[in-house]
Amino acid sequence: MAQIFHRSTNTLSRVTIFGAVFIVAGILGAVGIFVRSPYVTREGVPVVQPVPFSHKHHVNDDGIDCRYCHTSVEVSSFAGMPPTETCMNCHSQLFTTSPVLVPVFASARTDMPIQWNRVNQLPDFVYFDHSIHVNKGVGCTTCHGQVDQMPLMMRAASLQMTWCLDCHRDPAKYVRPLDQVFSMTWQPPADQLEAGKKLVTEYHIESKTNCSTCHR
Amino acid sequence: MLRRDQRRATSDEQRGKDSFSFFILCSSFVLVAFLVAACNSSGSLQIMGEQPRYDPYEASNFYANGMSARPVISDTVTFMQPLTNTLLYEGTVDGELATTFPFAITDAVMQRGQQRYNIYCAPCHGALGNGQGVVAQRGFCCPANFHSDRLRAAPVGHFFDVVTYGFGRMPSYGQVIPARDRWAIIAYVRALQLSQHATLDDVPPDQKNKLGNTTP
Structure with a gap:
C-alpha cells in the first residue's frame, strides 16, 4: 500500500506542533497589548461632550481653582459635578450669545440637567474616595494629568489596577506637599523619593495594598 | 426484515446517539451562555463592573428630569444644625x-x-x-x-x-x-x-x- 502522506509531512507536523507554542504565546501577547491600549482604556482619548467645555480656558486662562466647581472633592468620595447654576454664576453675563453655550442656557431655563459624558469611570467593584487622596497629598494632576492643557477632557491614566498599585505600593514616588495638591504647575523635585518619604511619614500615609482596601 | 435482537441493538445504538446529541446540545447552551456573559451584550445580565445601583449623578429614566439624584427639598437644614444659632x-x-x-x-x-x-x-x-x-x-x-x-x-x-x-x-x-x-x-x-x-x-x-x- 502506498504512503498517503509524503515523508516531508513528518517535518511539517513537528514544526507545526513546535510553532503552536509561539502562535499561542503570540495571541496571548497580542491580547495583552490590546487590553492595555488606549483603544480599550480610553487613555488620552478626548470625550465628546454636549458643551465643548474647555478646562484649558477655565483653569489655565482664567485661573479658576478646581474646587470652584468640584466642590466636594475634599470631603466626599465624589469630587462633585457642578450644577448648571455654577456655569450661570459667570455665564449669566459672559458669552451669553455664544452658540456653544445654548445647551447650558436651555438647562438653566428648563431645569433639566446637562448630560455630560463620563470621562473617568471606575468599575462598580472598585471603591474609590477622592477626599482621602487629596487630603494626603495626592495632587489632581497626579491622576488627571495636565487638566489645564486639555481643551476637551480626557483620561490621563489607564485606570487599570496595575496603575493604582504603582502608587499604593510606593506612595513616596507621587505625594506632594498639601498646599500644592491643587496646583497645576507643581513638578516633582529632583529628590522626590526622599521628599516623598518624609511626607509619607508626616501625613501618616499607609501604603495600602490589601484587596479589601478598594474591593469592598 | 430485521430480527428482534437486531432491532433491539439498533434501538440501543440510536439511544446512545440521542444522549450524545443531548450532551452536545447542553454543552453548546452553556458555552453560548458563557460567551454572552463575557461579551456583556445583554443588559439583563448582571456584570460586576456595572452593578444595579446608581453612581453619583448617574442618569435615570425613573424621574422626569433624568437624574437619579434628588434635589434638596427647600428649607432643608443640615442634620443637627441648631436653628436657634x-x-x-x-x-x-x-x-x-x-x-x-x-x-x-x-x-x-x-x-x-x-x-x-x-x-x-x-x-x-x-x-x-x-x-x-x-x-x-x-x-x-x-x-x-x-x-x-x-x-x-x-x-x-x-x-x-x-x-x-x-x-x-x-x-x-x-x-x-x-x-x-x-x-x-x-x-x-x-x-x-x-x-x-x-x-x-x-x-x-x-x-x-x-x-x-x-x-x-
Whole structure:
C-alpha cells in the first residue's frame, strides 16, 4: 500500500506542533497589548461632550481653582459635578450669545440637567474616595494629568489596577506637599523619593495594598 | 426484515446517539451562555463592573428630569444644625445683621479664609478684593470693591447675608460654602480691607523686615 502522506509531512507536523507554542504565546501577547491600549482604556482619548467645555480656558486662562466647581472633592468620595447654576454664576453675563453655550442656557431655563459624558469611570467593584487622596497629598494632576492643557477632557491614566498599585505600593514616588495638591504647575523635585518619604511619614500615609482596601 | 435482537441493538445504538446529541446540545447552551456573559451584550445580565445601583449623578429614566439624584427639598437644614444659632447660620442677632463673628478668629481660621476666598471669591472680586477679578475683566459688571466706604462700614453680618443669599448679579453661595467657611472668608475680607488702609505703623515691629526696604 502506498504512503498517503509524503515523508516531508513528518517535518511539517513537528514544526507545526513546535510553532503552536509561539502562535499561542503570540495571541496571548497580542491580547495583552490590546487590553492595555488606549483603544480599550480610553487613555488620552478626548470625550465628546454636549458643551465643548474647555478646562484649558477655565483653569489655565482664567485661573479658576478646581474646587470652584468640584466642590466636594475634599470631603466626599465624589469630587462633585457642578450644577448648571455654577456655569450661570459667570455665564449669566459672559458669552451669553455664544452658540456653544445654548445647551447650558436651555438647562438653566428648563431645569433639566446637562448630560455630560463620563470621562473617568471606575468599575462598580472598585471603591474609590477622592477626599482621602487629596487630603494626603495626592495632587489632581497626579491622576488627571495636565487638566489645564486639555481643551476637551480626557483620561490621563489607564485606570487599570496595575496603575493604582504603582502608587499604593510606593506612595513616596507621587505625594506632594498639601498646599500644592491643587496646583497645576507643581513638578516633582529632583529628590522626590526622599521628599516623598518624609511626607509619607508626616501625613501618616499607609501604603495600602490589601484587596479589601478598594474591593469592598 | 430485521430480527428482534437486531432491532433491539439498533434501538440501543440510536439511544446512545440521542444522549450524545443531548450532551452536545447542553454543552453548546452553556458555552453560548458563557460567551454572552463575557461579551456583556445583554443588559439583563448582571456584570460586576456595572452593578444595579446608581453612581453619583448617574442618569435615570425613573424621574422626569433624568437624574437619579434628588434635589434638596427647600428649607432643608443640615442634620443637627441648631436653628436657634442665627448668628452662625444666618449672620443675624435678634433680626439685625451681626456685628461680631460667631467664633474666635485664629490664625488657622484666617488661613482657611484666605484659601476659600481665593477659590470662590477671587475669580470675580480679585485676589485683592478690589472687584477686578478675571471674570470682571472678561466683562462681568461689576463685582463689589471691598475697599469702598460702604463695605468698609458694613457689618460682618451683611457679608454673610450676601454670600449666603446673593446680592444683585451675585448668585447665592450658601449651598457651596459651608457656614463656618463663609465666616472664615469674611474674616479674610476684613483683613483685605485693613491691608489697603494700613500704614507702616500698623505693622508689628517683628514683621517689618518682611516688607523689604521700600518705604511708602
